[in-house]
Amino acid sequence: MCLAVPMKVEQVEGNPEDFTSEQLATVNLDGISKKVRLDVVDRWPEVGDYVIVHAGFAIHSLVEEEAKKNIELIKELASHMPEELLLGGDGS
């Protein structure tokens, strides 16, 4: 149940601290725009950020550094793969 797409934030409404406010972002993907809910997004996005949108809800705010790291990790060849980059915060 995972269909979700990255969309660019063009406008943000509402207050992350105030749950009675309408928490909405207007997002855009190649000219298609939609208003999505921010009730369950992990980090409050800013205009220009990308959010991952699933069923009308933003479920994650993309951080540019993480996106760059992702590409680098994929490009890295076997012998050069730095293990620390892949393991989680708790490490093992």
Add this chain to the structure above:
Amino acid sequence: MSDKTILLDHGSGGLASQELIRSLFLKYLDNEVLRGLEDSAVLTNQAGNLVFTTDSYVVDPLFFPGGDIGKLAVHGTINDLAMRGGRPLCLSLGLILEEGLALDELEKIIISVAEASSSSGVPIVTGDTKVVPKGKADKCFINTSGIGLVDPALSLSSKNGKAGDVVILSGSMGDHGITIMTRRAGIALEGNLRSDTAPLHRLVERVLTGFPSAVRTFRDPTRGGVATTLNEIAEASGLCIELEEERLPIKAEVRAACEILGLEPLYLANEGKCLAVVDGEAADDIVSLMRDTDEGREAVIIGRLTAGKAGRVLINTPIGGARVVTPLHGEPLPRIC
């Protein structure tokens, strides 16, 4: 007109019907044959084989970016004639209207029919109107039937495909299907999506004039999209069709809307595009010719027929793999899985 909505009386054949015909239909669709208001139209002195087709239009909403039910009804039937190489002669226009339909809306539809008919050069020569009680029809249903002429020497058919033939698509895919889908309540998306409804008879005529023996068949990929139509061609020809995923022409906004809703452009309806299966040798030249026309300005080669598993349609993916493209079982629906 004194009434603002369609009433049952308008379909009864009496004075109310006649007033509707004169003040609406004849006002916009006027031509010598229709003006006669006879029971049938007589077409005199025609030469060649007759091509005959019929189609009904029940699209909801009635009006959408890029067109409306009226335009669709004219173009769709013209295209069915053209796909067999027919030169369209004339159309019939049958309306089933729901009691309570706003006359303004009907007028807009008829104006659109008139515009499409006149700019395509294909007149409406006979028609009929029925009105059913509220709730028995969804606003407006249209049937158009068409007659055309085709050169007896020409016999285009999906069965004609040969290994080595090339598949051309006259332009971007999925435009109409995604536009209609995103007009539905509960699935609305904002953006520059537009139906591609257009008549293709001029494009077909130019290609057939330039390359009289290179074309095996034309098909317009309406319901079920390019995927379903290609499956029909592969089945009829007893061959395999291989597509190149990277060659498929899809507009950026159509691709984006499909990504969001989980839809595949290959399965979405097209109302202004055609597939052409042609002799491999002539393919590039045919594409150039198509690109020289309005309707075919984005024509591109998307695949070819091979002697693989008969009836199968394969698509070669950018990673160097492949997958099978099966025909559509039912209406495409947005998904989250």
Add this chain to the structure above:
Amino acid sequence: MKHIDEYRDSALVRPLVDELKNSLTRPVRLMEVCGTHTMSIFRSGIRTILPEGMEIVSGPGCPVCVTSASHMDVFIQMAELDHVRVAIFGDLFRVPGSNGSLANASSRGAKVDVVYSPMDGLELARKNPDDLVVFLGVGFETTTPGIGATILAAAREDIDNFCVFSTHKVIPGPLEALMGDPELKINALLCPGHVSAIIGAGAYQPLVDKFGLACVVAGFEPADLLKGLILLARQVSSGKPQVENIYPRVVSWEGNRRAQAMLEEIFEPVDMEWRGLGMLPRSGLAIRDKYARFDAEKRLDITVIKVEEPKGCLCGAILKGRNTPPECPLFKSRCTPAMPIGPCMVSSEGTCAAYYKYGQDS
């Protein structure tokens, strides 16, 4: 499309195909447990370039497909009530219960609305004050927080004619139960991408600790999938299983705390029946009493009647990779894509549906 096209780029993707071949030194039998992974693996054509020695088994990852026939029957029952309007994700429309689908019910006059978001379901409630709108809740942790937020919105606006029937399920517990099966010969797990955005990559650590399972969290584009497979192959080759995250642009170790809090606020764990797998303990989510007003099961006083699994259906074993579709007595004879019986055929890319369509060849 930014953050998508880069991962489809041939220049990035083609070298990965070779790298996959080179990384495979020991046999890998991996399971994927995400319906979207099933679809994207198929779409990308990866199955046709998979090197010898690597096998992909489709597990119970499509939440629509593991919705039990008993629940489908209840859905249809509710849809047929006067003054009830059901709002659904499109995926549910053709899934059969023991006697037809919502599509069949719709053709008989039931009010069934396909929506993109549960919030669209709430809008239907606002627009149709005379109907009780029931949103049919299916989905794993990616989807459930949004349903929770919708319930909160309904509460804030005091919308009385909206409720949710929750058949939402969770991933980690059932995965552990599945992996604990000694007959399951899986040595690697392709972890779901967007469920992990919510629950965090750390959720799979117990699978490494208890079963020595190689785990990689991966996205859905060709580059993501290929790299995920490469990392799994390397883990198996090295004999050092761990949880690796090759989807850091979306997934973190802890996951989405705000969404997790939403789940905790609205839902509580319950035992739930999975089509093909039977009742799994604490595998589902029910709406807490605090929000009973928005719980369709309570409002409509519904009793879920257990429907017997059709005799002979081998989905359970197939989902565990123990059997192949041709070994099921119902395959092709009574169970087809047009008339599916179990989840493996309900899902258009489930193991049985795939076998049916493509046979053994590709």
